[in-house]
Every structure is written in structure tokens, then in C-alpha cells.
Amino acid sequence: MLQLRGVGKSFLGVQVLQDVDLELAAGEVHAVVGENGAGKSTLMKIASGVYHPDAGTVRWLGRDVSFRDPRQAQAAGIGIIHQEFNLLADRTVAQNVFLGREPLRRGLVDTAAMNERTASLLASIGEESLSPQAIVGRLGVAQQQVTEIVKALSLDARMLIMDEPTAALADHEVELLYGLVRRLKARGMGILYVSHRLKEVFDLTDRITVLKDGRRVTTVDTSSITADGLVRHMVGRELSHYYPPKSAEAGQERLTLQGAGNNRLHDISLALHAGQVLGICGLQGSGRSALARAIFGVDAFTRGNVHLDGASIRLSSPRQAIRAGIAYITEDRKAEGLTAQQSVLDNAMLATRALSPRWFATAGRTLKARELLAAVEVHAASEEQEVRYLSGGNQQKVILARWLALTPRVLLFDEPTRGIDVGAKAAIHDLIRKLASEGAAVLMISSDLPELLGMSDRLAVMRDGRIAGELPGTADEETVMRLATGASS
């Protein structure tokens, strides 16, 4: 139904896409993969009418088209589900679905018809359990995604572009999304599926198009390629090992929790050792992030004891935690990690400045920030570049540089590689390991279980705000999942 031929696009003289072909058939799920910067999002934006191609043609349903804006593409039947949802948190599902196209009766909005039509659209994709009158802001991420999909369906979308649809979903929600994608496919919907997670690509898609440096490397049938082969295409080199070697021995106990708890966490006893990475696994909502936030003093512990290098401490604010030598690399880079409109250098110096007793910036600290930015290998046009224009991997490195300026004793990583491409992931992994080997105690949270198993010296599995069990770093996925889901008891 969609055919892109020889599509090219450049921005300010930089060729972002060159001579790319892509074809999507009705009822096909077609993956688009590639490292960050490979041109995936530009390609999706061309398909959805956000950008005009400089070269090549876009054919839609057998006709050459040139969409002026996303609204025209929508009207023609091309829906797009962005990574960040376009929803109003304070409005109902139905109000969101029909925003801009509210049905009228005698000049007034026909709320009943709006709810009814939303309900029947929900039913048509097997999501009857979601009420059209639910307030979107109170729904889970998965249901918000369903709302977005229904919004596209209400526009009679014949094709959907899904950009990293599982990035924010919990494991069991991913299963639900799989079911939904398959039902849409069975209806004859064509789906362009952009994802970093290769497992999904193999589970869901019929064909895969690999982009690298703005060019199409290949398009293959999913069944005819292995994960290793796909990664080779994406990075153009063999990744012999994904993870740096683990630490040989545990150092002294750095951070110790005894019976710690708050309103979301109960009876947490853990020890973080110098030189080691402690992986925290658990399903979404099991309290993984709550644990990191509690240690960091955001939502502090109200019960139990915390010791840092043998001394009892009580941390009730991030400022105290930072002073004690704890750094927290948050899960949500955009909202909690970066001041997006400030420069790379400003972001790198944020924590140093906040803690400085001095009023004026000193050249020494700026110099140190520069050294650290270079050490973590941030690739930016300049240190004055606004951080929001960097790729996810580079943003994460800026955040790391910021914390390294304080030489932290304990580092808490919450989803450090979410939304980061394969190559940059390896760099972040190396950095984490290097920090541990220099004597820091690392706590790492990740939804990507293979990553966690590859990185951790020890694992703690959480369930319902408690530690369900501790495992050695050599544990297998099955054991972890049994503990995390409570299937073993």
C-alpha cells in the first residue's frame, strides 16, 4: 500500500537519508531498525507527512502523493503512534479520540455519540474493558497507547506507524500489545514498526528493513535471518561480546539497607559492595524505581536503617544524598535528567554548581566538566549545543559526566540504556563497569533482562515492594522470572 522509492532528505547540508526504498503491504508488519542516527525517524516523518523528501517518490494506495502536513496524511489513512503520546491527561478517552472532530447534534457536542463510537472502536480491537469515559491521565501507559491507536482507527487509518511502542510498557503489557498488533494485522492494517528491541522485531514482524547512516542496508524476511545477523547489518561489524567482563571479587560494603521501608517498600535489606554491580530486577510496579528513589532521598525511607561506609545515615532529600556521595541516573532522561534547553556544558555542571558553596563559577570546575565530557566521549557539535538535540546515548553520557564530577561512592542507574542504540549501549555498559572497577558501588535497574544478567555481579529480584530473593550474577532468565512473578512459590 505504501511505496517509498529512492527517498532522500538533507538538513542544513547534512544528508540524513539517501536513496531509501521501503514497501509496506496491507496486513504486513514491517520492522524498521537501525542505530540512532540511522535515519529511522526521518523516514517515518516522511511517511507520515511531517517532512517532504528532497528526492524520490512516495506512493500511497497506488498514487503518487505529497502530503503537506501530518493532518493530510492522517486524512489519507496514515496514522502514527509517537513514542510520546499526543493525549490530554485531563480529558476522557472519548474526548481524546475525537479531539478536533467532535460529533455534533444541534450544534452542540454529542457526548453520548462520542462515547458510543469510542466504545465500538475499542470493542473492534478487543479492548472492551477500557471505558470511553475514563480520564486518560489516570490510565496506565498501555491503555493510553490503546487510546492512541483507537484515535488513529477513528480516522480510518489503513496503515499505522508505531515508534518504539514498547519503550514505556511493562512486560505483561508488551504481551497485550502483541495481541493488539496481531489483531490489527488480521484486519489488513499495514504496520511500520520501529523498535530497538530485537526480540519484538522477531516476534512480531514479517519483514525487516535495516537502515544505516541514512541508507538502506537491506530488507529481509524476518524468518530468514538470525538476531546476530541482524545486529551485524545494523552496526556493520560483529559484536563479539555485548558486555564487559564482570568483577572478580566484592569489595567492602558501601551501602547497607536493613529492614528499610516506606509506603511503597517493605523490609528491604540489601548490601551494595564497592567494585560490584547489583542488578535489580522485577516487573514494572514491583518497586524497583521506588527503591532507587528512596535511597536517593526523593521518596525517602521512613523505616529501617541505612549505612554508608559503616556510618548510619538518614537521607531525606536528594541534596543530602548527593552530599553523601550518591548519584542517581534517572529513568526519565527528559523529565528528570536534563534541562533540555541548556547547553551540554551547563547540564554537565548542574550538580557541581548546585552543591558549590561559591557564588561564581570557577575556571577549574569548567575545566573538569570538559575533561569528563571528553572522558565519557560525548559527541556533540560543541559544548554550547542544547542538550535536547543530542541522541539518547549522548544525553546519557552528559548525565554521567555530571555525576562523575562529584566522584560518587554509590551510583544508582535506572534504565540507563532505554531508548539508546546498540553501539551507544555498549559504551554506557563499559562506563558503568569502569566506574565499579574504580571502587564505586553500582545499583542498576533494567527492564531488559539479558542486559541485567550481562552486567550484574549479583541480582536482587523485587516483587510487590519487597526483595523476593537474591541471586548470583550467573543466574538464568527463567530463575529470575520465576522469582519476579512469584511463580516458584
Add this chain to the structure above:
Amino acid sequence: MKLREHGVWGALGLTLIVGGILVYADGGSLFTQSSTVSLLQRAAGLGIVAIGQTLAILAGSLDLSVAYVISLTSLIAAETMDGSSGMIVPAIIAVLGVSAGIGLLNGLLITKLKINAFIATLGVGLLIKGYLEQGYAGPAGSVPTSFQRLGYDRIGPVPLSVLLMLAVAGVAWIVLNRTRFGHHLIAVGGDLDVARLSGVRTDWVLIRTHIICSVCAGIAGLYLASRLGAGAPRVGSEGGYDLESIAAVVLGGTVLAGGRGGVTGTVGGVALLAAIDGIFNQLAVDPFFKQVVRGVVIVAAVAIYAMSLRRKAPGKVATA
């Protein structure tokens, strides 16, 4: 959510009970007809402005020019009428026309020149202020007795002006909840990009919102002219209608950032401010102390709303 929507009415009830007891202990009575009526009449003018302000704030904007629009339109009304009943209708048309024009200017400055609403409406307000100060030393024009009935007549115990305010509130409620424009207005305030990507003509929505907000201020100007019997160049700014209307909106639970709230809360907010005024007048308390109490009430209300929001926050973090 419930707290945000209905909290102001609880606070109003509580204030009336406590205030009633205090006034009674002081030897007076809060609920005499004359004191209630004057309380309501004071509230009506602010109420009409605050309803317009509610729309502006819901749309993620705000209007600081309303106080000067009120002064200006009170003068336009009184000078056009100039004591003659025959000129009432032309005067009303002139007032609505001028205020709509000012709203259009506000809206264009905000949407087309991309000037922050705070600055744009402040600038327009100061422009009007300059004109008024240069042209008028004191009250001017005169309003015929027939038009003064708007300010003083009652139907039973209910002043006509209160009915006018309730009518404006009713229209605003329907607009917000039952028209496309209202849905789009709330969407624009909730998230401008979401609204735009959903096909809402966001600029046009904001412009219309500002026109409505200004027209509400114009109606309040008409009402004040009928109360005063003349136009007054400083009636709006001395009455503090700009900041008080915003205070009433916030007291009523509308989020200052836009996208959430409604006119019913604003009516409650206006009533609460009026009740506090009435009680303190009865008690003959130092007016400065009265201002302090109002300030405390507004800050406390916002703090309570913010806390209720924070308690819900884990829901937002549920993805973690």
C-alpha cells in the same frame, strides 16, 4: 479531583458558618437581607470578569488587561448614554464592540506575534491606562435611571446583577462542556501541540477565547457604570479586578497552567472572596488585615490543591 472541583464550596460553607458565628458573637447578623444583598452585588461584577478569566486561564492563557477594560467600558457606556434612555442599546453595542476589539488585539499579539500572554495583556492594559489617565481626571458621563436598575433592582432577595452573572456563567458552562469550541479551548490549554496535531486551529481558539474574556470585562464595565451612575477611569484598577479575578479562578480549582477546571468552581471562588469581605465588613476589621486574610486563603487553597495533586502522583509513576 473531587477536592479540586468541589473544595471551594466546602470552604465557602465553612467560612459562612464560622463568619456567621463570629458576627453573631459581635452582636450583629451576617444574614440580614441588606448585608447579603450588598455582598452579592459586590460579587456579581467580579464574578462576570472571573468567568471570562476562567476561559482564558483554561486555554493556558490569562488576561491582565481586564481591569482597564472595565474602566474604559464604564466610561464608554456612561458617555454614550449621557443620561438618555434611548442611547442604552447603542451604548451596549459600543461597549461590546470595543471590548471585543481589545480581546482581538490581545489574541493577535499572543498568537501571531507570539508574545507571552502575561506581557501582551499587561501591555494592552497599560495602553488603555495611559489613554484613560490622559483623557479623564474623574468620573464622566451619566447613566439614565432606567439603566441603573441593572445595578440596583432585585427579584425577591436576588439582585438582577447576580442573575446576570449566573446567566454568563451558564452560557460559559455550556460553551465549555457542550460546544466544539469549548472542547478545543480546554485541549489548547491542556497541551497546545496535542491540540494542533489533532487538527484544532489553536490560534483561532485562543483569539476567540480572548475576545470572550474581554467582552466579559466589558459587561462588568456596563454593570459598574449602572452602579455608579457614571463612568469612572479608575474603577477597574482600584477594584483590583485583574488579580482578584485570577485569584477567584484559582480558588475555584482551575489550574493556572490551563487544561483543567471550570466555571462552577470560579463562581464558588467569587462567592468565597465576597463572603470573606462581607464578614470582615460586619466585624469592622482593619481593611489591611482583611487583605492579609484573603492572601492567606488564596495561598492555602493553592497549597491544598497542590498537595492533593502530589498524593495522586504515584499513579503517574505507576510505570516505574
